[in-house]
Amino acid sequence: MNPMTEPALSATPVVPAYRAGQRVTLIRVMHSEWTKLWSLPSTLWLLLITVVLVAGGGLLAAVLQLSSLPHGAAAVAAFNPTQLSQTGVGLAELTAGALGALIMTGEYATGQVRLTFTAVPRRLPVLWGKLAVFAGVIFSVSLVASFISFFLGQALLNSQHLGVSIAAPGALRSVIGAALYVTVAGMIGVALGALFRNTAAGIATFAGIFFVIPPLTQLLPASISDHLAQYLPSSAGEAVWGGGRGITDALSPWTGFALLCAYAAVLIAAAALRLRRVDA
Amino acid sequence: MIEVRGLTKKYGDKLAVDDLTFTVRPGIVTGFLGPNGAGKSTTMRMILGLDAPTRGTATVNGRPFRDYSDPLHEAGALLEAKPAHPGRSAYHHLLAIAQTSGIRKSRVEEVMDAVGLREAGRRRAGRFSLGMGQRLSIATALLGDPRTVILDEPLNGLDTEGIRWVRSLLRSLAAEGRTVFVSSHLMNEMSVTAEHLIVIGRGRLIADTSIADFIAQASHPAVRVRATSPEALAAVLRGPGVTVTPGPGGELTVTGLSTDQVGTAARTAGITVLELASQTASLEEAFTAMTQDAVEYRAPATQTRDVTEGAQR
Numbered sequence: 001m002n003p004m005t006e007p008a009l010s011a012t013p014v015v016p017a018y019r020a021g022q023r024v025t026l027i028r029v030m031h032s033e034w035t036k037l038w039s040l041p042s043t044l045w046l047l048l049i050t051v052v053l054v055a056g057g058g059l060l061a062a063v064l065q066l067s068s069l070p071h072g073a074a075a076v077a078a079f080n081p082t083q084l085s086q087t088g089v090g091l092a093e094l095t096a097g098a099l100g101a102l103i104m105t106g107e108y109a110t111g112q113v114r115l116t117f118t119a120v121p122r123r124l125p126v127l128w129g130k131l132a133v134f135a136g137v138i139f140s141v142s143l144v145a146s147f148i149s150f151f152l153g154q155a156l157l158n159s160q161h162l163g164v165s166i167a168a169p170g171a172l173r174s175v176i177g178a179a180l181y182v183t184v185a186g187m188i189g190v191a192l193g194a195l196f197r198n199t200a201a202g203i204a205t206f207a208g209i210f211f212v213i214p215p216l217t218q219l220l221p222a223s224i225s226d227h228l229a230q231y232l233p234s235s236a237g238e239a240v241w242g243g244g245r246g247i248t249d250a251l252s253p254w255t256g257f258a259l260l261c262a263y264a265a266v267l268i269a270a271a272a273l274r275l276r277r278v279d280a
Numbered sequence: 281m282i283e284v285r286g287l288t289k290k291y292g293d294k295l296a297v298d299d300l301t302f303t304v305r306p307g308i309v310t311g312f313l314g315p316n317g318a319g320k321s322t323t324m325r326m327i328l329g330l331d332a333p334t335r336g337t338a339t340v341n342g343r344p345f346r347d348y349s350d351p352l353h354e355a356g357a358l359l360e361a362k363p364a365h366p367g368r369s370a371y372h373h374l375l376a377i378a379q380t381s382g383i384r385k386s387r388v389e390e391v392m393d394a395v396g397l398r399e400a401g402r403r404r405a406g407r408f409s410l411g412m413g414q415r416l417s418i419a420t421a422l423l424g425d426p427r428t429v430i431l432d433e434p435l436n437g438l439d440t441e442g443i444r445w446v447r448s449l450l451r452s453l454a455a456e457g458r459t460v461f462v463s464s465h466l467m468n469e470m471s472v473t474a475e476h477l478i479v480i481g482r483g484r485l486i487a488d489t490s491i492a493d494f495i496a497q498a499s500h501p502a503v504r505v506r507a508t509s510p511e512a513l514a515a516v517l518r519g520p521g522v523t524v525t526p527g528p529g530g531e532l533t534v535t536g537l538s539t540d541q542v543g544t545a546a547r548t549a550g551i552t553v554l555e556l557a558s559q560t561a562s563l564e565e566a567f568t569a570m571t572q573d574a575v576e577y578r579a580p581a582t583q584t585r586d587v588t589e590g591a592q593r
Contacts, residue, residue, distance in 0.1 A: 008396060009415075009441060013449035015394045018425035022350040022381040032379035039372035040365065111361025114330050115420060118357045119380040121329045121346040279331040 024120055029129035032119075037103060037133055046099040047137070050092045050182070051145040057088020058149030062156040069160060081164045082174040083242045085153025086146065089178040090242070093185040093210055093234075096138050100189025101202035103130055108197040117280045127275055131190055131268070138186045143179035150175045173253060177240035180257060184237065185210065188264050194271035210234045222248070230256075233263045281306055281459055282327055282428060286336035289322050289483075296322045298483040299336070304461045304476075306427075309454045311474030311491075312463040315571050319483035320463040321360055324432050327461075328357055340428050341459075352381045352424025358431040363413040363420070366406025370397055370416050373405055378423055391419040410437030418446070428459040435469055447473050467567035471495065481571035495563060503534040503542050506555035516549045517542065533559070 037043050061084050070079045107113035120126050150171070154163035166172055188209070193202040210233065217229045226248045229235055235247050239256025251259065282304035289297040297319040304310045314320050325331040327338040329346035337344070340355050348354045364373035374388045392398050395415040400408070405416060414437050421429060429450075435443050450473060454460045464470050470477060470491075477494050479487040487494065507513045510530040517524050522536035534542055539558050546553045 009445045013394060013445060013452060015422050015425075015449070015453075016390055018383070018387050018390075020384060020387075022353045022383060022424055024349055024351065024381050028382050029380050032376045035372055035376040035379055036365075036368070039368045039376070041367060106365060110365045111359070112365050114325070114328075114359050114361055115357070115377060116380075117330055118328055118355070118359075119352055119377050121348065121351050277332075279325070 024122070024125065026125050026128060029120055029125040030133055033103075033126075033129040033133040037137065040106070042102065043099065046095050046102075047141050050095045050099075050138070050141060051148075053092040053095060054086075054088040054142060054145035054178070054182075055149045055152065057091050058085040058153040059088075059156070061085065061087035062153040065162070066156065066160060069162070079162065081154060081157050081162055082150070082168070082171045084157070085150050086174060086178045086241050088149055089142075089146070089182060090238070092142060092145070092182050094207065096142070096182045096186035097189030097192075097206040097210065098203050099138070100134055100186040101193035101196075101206060102199060103134055104190055104193030105197060105199040105202050109199060113280050123275050123280075124272055127190075127194060127268075127272055131187055134190060135183050135187055139179055139183040142182040143176065146175045146178040170253075174241045177253060177257065178242075181237045181241050181260070184257075184260050184264050185233075188233070188267055191264065191267035191271040194275055195267070231259065233260055236260045236263075281341055282338070282430075282461055283342075284323070284327065284336070284338045287323065287326060287333050287338055288335040289319070289326060289331065290334040295483050297326070297333075300480065300483070300485055301336075302478050302485060302488050304459055304478070306459040307454055307457050308475040309450045309460045309462060309473055310476045310478060311470035312461060312478050312480070313467060313470050313567065314463075314465065314480040314486075316465050318465075318480050318571070320465075320480065321432050322483075323480075324357075324359070324430055324461075324463065327430060328355065328359075330359075350381060350424070352377070352383065353426060354424075355428040355430055356421035356424060356426035357429075358414075358417040358421045358434050360432050362405075363408065363416040364405035366404060368405055369402050370405055370408070370419075371401040373416070374419060374423060377420060381424060383423060387423065391422050394422065395419045411439060411442050414438055414442070414446075418449070426458070429453055429461065431460075431462045433463055433465070435464065435466075435473075443469075467564045471563050479567070479570060486570055494566075497566075501535070501538070502559040503537060503539050504531060504555070504557045504559050505534060505542050505546070505553060506531050507546055508552045508554065512549065513546055513551050516545050516551070531555075 065084055070076050107116055116126055117123055150166065154165070157163035164171055166175070189202065189206050192205050196202045196205065214229070214232055214234050217225045217232065220228070230247050230249055230251050236251055236256040237260035239251045240253040250256070284300050284302050287297055287300040288295070300323060312320050312323070322331060326333050327340065327345065329344060345351065345355060364370065371388065371392065374391065375385065378388050389398070392401050395418055397412065397415055397419060400412060405413070408416065414434065418434065421431065434446055438446060450460050450462060462474065474491055476490050477487060478485070505513070506529070510526060510532055514524045514526065514532055517534055517537065522534065525533045527533055539556055543553060543556055
């Protein structure tokens, strides 16, 4: 890993003029963010891990289910094959959140952000550009992963006649909802990255919201947690793809998703405010 | 043209930049000089709209930098930071910045050629040496063919050849009519690079002067003379534009006269000269003395203004 030898410099610096017009637009900032996203090797890795988690998680859940089939009418009635094949989504949100946080904190860790804001002094287009590019990419990737996971999972379950088709009630909503959930969770990661400007703090807070707080509420007396748990970002979002397992009084799918979006909107607004106001 | 008016930045109750007012004109290289921690980087960040001033204003070509819709054409900056995300190639780093303003790919290649980075352009910036990182930063600053160039310590980490190259680059940028504002903590570096100097210490303006004036003032020749009767010699030498300061052991420090003049005057007066030497303070010494004044007399706030004015005189 020796630094390469330095190429020679011309005796007299020649920097030609550039006469073409220049103007910052949101589309151009998105183009720039697209370049930034794909020119870091970590992006591809995190996206691959997201796919593996979604597809692999669903597959694993289906395999485990086959080894302990539901017995009795009640268990069969409660069994939700779509939710089962989308189990991996509950893990993929972590890589989505990490990637989201990283596209923001990576700029601060390296001092890049000052160059970025010199190029885009109004700053906010950078946040919108990052969110738009990231949301587009993570939604596409997780949607593909979600369909893979659904069809593979149902194919496995069908060996015991437990699977459902994509036309089954709620199945398509659940598959698309899973991708929507991962996307909005990832955008919360972007907002947390912008708020904390620090990778460790951003990802830790994200994990706290989605992985630590939910089980903690289970420790509360049911009289309290029953009125609380369904409004947490994770459970609210889960309503759109997983049908809110283990939650009494789960929100309806789209109400839950709307609540998750509202959480994201509040965090993004706070991030925008901080981005605009605080020294870079 | 950069105009800074009453610029002040407070961090908590610490004043990092204290009521700075100066103008950086186009067509020449202006050096921004001060010891480390004097507030140079903070001032540059405020000019670029990255940090918000507590008070005062900074404009680039008449407007706050944040108001421009073609910022890369208005100002190119090299700031104290890693030149690029270490995982990204130099080419993609430059491309991403160019794309925000719709600058073409051909321009990215042009600036990479200009700084001799074409071969290394596809390698990750994290593997660059300090010198190559500086070159990448310079390429970044030049992307938009900027009217104003703001460079924070651009000579750091460069070898002799690189330093010479950057110097001639700065001069040619200024010769093209651009505003060139370059910070450094080394006086000698600036004395051969800049035509005008803005010197700050502890966030305050100490001097705003041409290099020629600064050198003339700093290297104002003094003559040190030791003679048999110092009082008599002092009386003979004193006159308009001449100062004589007695020192220990009958030594006199004379300004306003050359060694020849002092020697001749002594002989005419019949005084035997025992020792005669000319004294020239180096620029670095003059600069250190100047900024140290600002540092030492800073504690009582009431005295600061006198010191600053004294230094400017």
